[in-house]
Amino acid sequence: MKRKNMSHEEQEFIKNYKADAYERPSVTADIVVFTLDDDDDLNILLIMRKGFPYKDHWAIPGGFLEVGKESIDDTARRELYEETGLDIDNIYLKQLYTFGKPDRDPRTHVISVAYTALIPKSQLTISAGDDASDARLFKIKYDVNGMLFVNDTISLTESQLAFDHNEIIRTAITRIRGRIDYEPDAFNLLKDKSEFTIYELKRIYESIKNTTLDTANFRKSFIRSYVNSGLVVDLNRKRAETGKKATELYSYVGA
Amino acid sequence: MKRKNMSHEEQEFIKNYKADAYERPSVTADIVVFTLDDDDDLNILLIMRKGFPYKDHWAIPGGFLEVGKESIDDTARRELYEETGLDIDNIYLKQLYTFGKPDRDPRTHVISVAYTALIPKSQLTISAGDDASDARLFKIKYDVNGMLFVNDTISLTESQLAFDHNEIIRTAITRIRGRIDYEPDAFNLLKDKSEFTIYELKRIYESIKNTTLDTANFRKSFIRSYVNSGLVVDLNRKRAETGKKATELYSYVGA
DNA sequence: TTAATAGTGTCTGTAAGACAATATTGC
DNA sequence: GCAATATTGTCTTACAGACACTATTAA
Numbered sequence: 067m068k069r070k071n072m073s074h075e076e077q078e079f080i081k082n083y084k085a086d087a088y089e090r091p092s093v094t095a096d097i098v099v100f101t102l103d104d105d106d107d108l109n110i111l112l113i114m115r116k117g118f119p120y121k122d123h124w125a126i127p128g129g130f131l132e133v134g135k136e137s138i139d140d141t142a143r144r145e146l147y148e149e150t151g152l153d154i155d156n157i158y159l160k161q162l163y164t165f166g167k168p169d170r171d172p173r174t175h176v177i178s179v180a181y182t183a184l185i186p187k188s189q190l191t192i193s194a195g196d197d198a199s200d201a202r203l204f205k206i207k208y209d210v211n212g213m214l215f216v217n218d219t220i221s222l223t224e225s226q227l228a229f230d231h232n233e234i235i236r237t238a239i240t241r242i243r244g245r246i247d248y249e250p251d252a253f254n255l256l257k258d259k260s261e262f263t264i265y266e267l268k269r270i271y272e273s274i275k276n277t278t279l280d281t282a283n284f285r286k287s288f289i290r291s292y293v294n295s296g297l298v299v300d301l302n303r304k305r306a307e308t309g310k311k312a313t314e315l316y317s318y319v320g321a
Numbered sequence: 322m323k324r325k326n327m328s329h330e331e332q333e334f335i336k337n338y339k340a341d342a343y344e345r346p347s348v349t350a351d352i353v354v355f356t357l358d359d360d361d362d363l364n365i366l367l368i369m370r371k372g373f374p375y376k377d378h379w380a381i382p383g384g385f386l387e388v389g390k391e392s393i394d395d396t397a398r399r400e401l402y403e404e405t406g407l408d409i410d411n412i413y414l415k416q417l418y419t420f421g422k423p424d425r426d427p428r429t430h431v432i433s434v435a436y437t438a439l440i441p442k443s444q445l446t447i448s449a450g451d452d453a454s455d456a457r458l459f460k461i462k463y464d465v466n467g468m469l470f471v472n473d474t475i476s477l478t479e480s481q482l483a484f485d486h487n488e489i490i491r492t493a494i495t496r497i498r499g500r501i502d503y504e505p506d507a508f509n510l511l512k513d514k515s516e517f518t519i520y521e522l523k524r525i526y527e528s529i530k531n532t533t534l535d536t537a538n539f540r541k542s543f544i545r546s547y548v549n550s551g552l553v554v555d556l557n558r559k560r561a562e563t564g565k566k567a568t569e570l571y572s573y574v575g576a
Numbered sequence: 577t578t579a580a581t582a583g584t585g586t587c588t589g590t591a592a593g594a595c596a597a598t599a600t601t602g603c
Numbered sequence: 604g605c606a607a608t609a610t611t612g613t614c615t616t617a618c619a620g621a622c623a624c625t626a627t628t629a630a
Contacts, residue, residue: 072427076373083428089388090345093421093432118331131421133344133430138421164419164434166348166386166393172327173338175388177348177432179419265582283620285583290618311582311627520609538593540610545591566600566609 091166091175095142096128096231098162098238099150099183101190102255107205108273110235111192112215112227113149114200119172120228122199124215126235128178129197142181149201151191158184158254163237170230178229182238184254206239246274250297250318259318263305264288297321346421346430350397351383351486353417353493354405354438356445357510361524362460363531365490366447367470367482368404369455374427375483377454379470381490383433384452397436404456406446413439413509418492425485433484437493439509461494501529505552505573514573518560519543552576 099111112124127149131141139161143154162180170176187203194201204215204222213224213232224232245251252270256262268284292298299319304312327335354366367379382404386396394416398409417435425431442458449456459470459477468479468487479487500506507525511517523539547553554574559567 072374076376088347088385090347091386091388092343092345093348119327119335121331130343131346131430131432133346134423137423138419138432141421161419164393164416166396166434168389168392172335175386177386177393177434179421179432263582280620280622281582282584282622283618287619306628307581308629310580310629313582518609535593535595536609537595537611542592561601562608563602565602565607568609 091177092171092173093131093138093177093179094128095131095138095145095181096126096178096234097142097146097149097159097181097183098126098235099146099185099190100238100242100255101185101187101203102270102273103187103203103205105205106269106273108276109187109203109205110215111149111190112202112204112222113194113198114202115228116194116197116199123226123228124222125228126231127195127198127201138179139181142179145195146181146183148195149193149198150185151193152185152189158182158251162234162241165230165234167230178234180234180237182242184242184251186255186257188257206235242274246271250292253318256318261301261305261315261317263313263315265313292318346432347426347428348386348393348432348434349383350386350393350400350436351381351433351489352397352401352404352414352436352438353381353490354401354440354445355493355497355510356440356442356458357525357528358442358458358460360460361528363528364442364458364460365470366404366445367457367459367477368449368453369457370483371449371452371454378481378483379477380483381486382450382453382456393434394436397434400450401436401438403450404448404453405440406448407440407444413437413506417489417496420485420489422485433489435489435492437497439497439506441510441512443512461490497529501526505547508573511573516556516560516570516572518568518570520568547573 101109101111103109111127113127115121115123115125127145129141129145131138136144142159146152146157146159147154160182162182165178165180168175170178192201192203202217202220204217204220207214207216211223213235215222215224224235242251252267252274253259255270256266264285267288268279268281271284272279293300293316297319298316301315301317303315305315306312356364356366358364366382368382370376370378370380382400384396384400386393391399397414401407401412401414402409415437417437420433420435423430425433447456447458457472457475459472459475462469462471466478468490470477470479479490497506507522507529508514510525511521519540522543523534523536526539527533548555548571552574553571556570556572558570560570561567
């Protein structure tokens with residue numbers, strides 16, 4: 067915010083402003099990191115909390131805003147980097163929603179600005195940050211009581227998560243499902259968005275929507291929405307795999 | 322957040338937690354209040370700031386979170402009530418986006434959780450709250466440099482607004498335009514959503530989208546989307562106005 | 577040749593937009 | 604009757620979903 071003409075009076079006010087006059091909340095950025103595993107199932111990154119509160123509970127990664135030094139978007143990027151070692155630029159990271167009930171954290175009033183990240187597994191180097199004793203990917207499953215988070219060694223119900231993180235994850239899934247039909251979000255989960263097949267993209271749609279799609283209709287929609295608009299170009303090359311007909315390759319060239 | 326089984330160790334941790342150990346930002350809820358004026362043009366509520374910073378600048382209403390006492394949603398409701406005297410329940414008030422750049426407020430790092438409200442003018446009793454010397458509705462117009470805010474006596478360019486409030490308003494307009502085609506937001510701007518004509522609703526759509534719509538096509542879409550789904554019922558009564566054919570009345574019965 | 581996957585074609589129903597035509601009312 | 608607005612109908616185009624059919628490759 068560049069102010070052109072701040073009066074002397076106003077400058078004095080700012081100089082003497084006591085931010086401590088009112089009690090302030092803490093603010094965190096917390097990130098729902100989605101990826102696809104080798105089964106093409108939708109996965110989420112959870113960390114095991116090292117300290118209180120919710121010590122030894124699984125949680126989504128995140129951390130406190132560094133006041134005056136960074137925007138809340140930067141907090142999300144920084145925390146994501148610390149947890150995944152990701153090249154922070156060129157990453158799908160979008161603000162999701164802000165959660166602000168006074169008792170959502172037992173320490174003090176903590177406002178959580180939640181973000182959603184969509185990252186191909188090949189780009190993730192998962193490592194537990196300072197505040198975590200472990201960090202893992204979990205498949206998202208559903209039973210009558212809600213979501214389950216499952217991998218080879220661990221199975222969690224959503225109520226076992228720290229804080230209100232189950233609600234944040236629910237909100238993220240709802241949002242990404244709502245967006246996928248009219249925004250090119252899904253490309254961000256491709257192993258290599260500069261060289262992919264329609265069927266790789268289709269599997270991403272199916273994982274996010276938790277359904278199966280008709281290949282013919284998916285192709286029509288893909289051509290109409292992305293190729294005809296120039297967002298995706300046909301590479302006029304094919305990729306051959308053993309035992310199958312070779313598949314045409316496309317490249318996402320962005321907006 | 323009800324925790325069932327918090328360990329003694331964790332309880333001790335919470336008791337001894339010093340929130341002051343890290344610097345915290347301030348958090349505000351700021352509200353973009355939309356209404357339609359008597360010309361059926363889209364209006365926004367702005368207040369004239371009484372104190373520094375941006376003293377004597379127009380701004381959207383809002384205020385600081387009362388830490389530990391209220392959720393950020395409640396902050397928005399409370400501030401909206403103070404500025405409009407509104408019956409706070411039964412109001413369209415939705416979280417929009419959170420703005421968190423460190424220098425967006427010259428006092429200190431202030432995180433603004435922005436909300437959008439859609440309220441019929443008949444329900445608004447606009448009054449300047451504690452922190453405002455004036456409160457007015459402004460038509461939203463556009464010129465080559467962006468938005469203008471205009472009423473009978475005042476004309477503002479968007480860059481004259483306090484803080485980054487022009488960016489917040491832009492975000493709100495984009496969001497509401499994007500939502501109106503698939504969410505029943507527009508009903509919240511009707512004078513009386515329990516008794517309205519198709520044409521009253523059409524004018525709201527036109528104001529938000531800033532276009533004119535075909536009556537025949539609007540009717541078809543209205544019937545399909547709302548009457549057939551039961552969200553709106555045909556009252557089987559008409560309202561007569563002088564010099565015109567009487568118009569069928571409908572009632573929004575909600576989800 | 578056959579299994580497996582890639583890709584095309586066709587049909588149906590629904591919806592959006594353009595626009596013509598008809599209906600009702602007060603004056 | 605006429606002006607003004609309300610309401611219905613028709614035509615075109617686009618798209619989504621269901622599903623039958625053809626094409627290519629490796630084993």
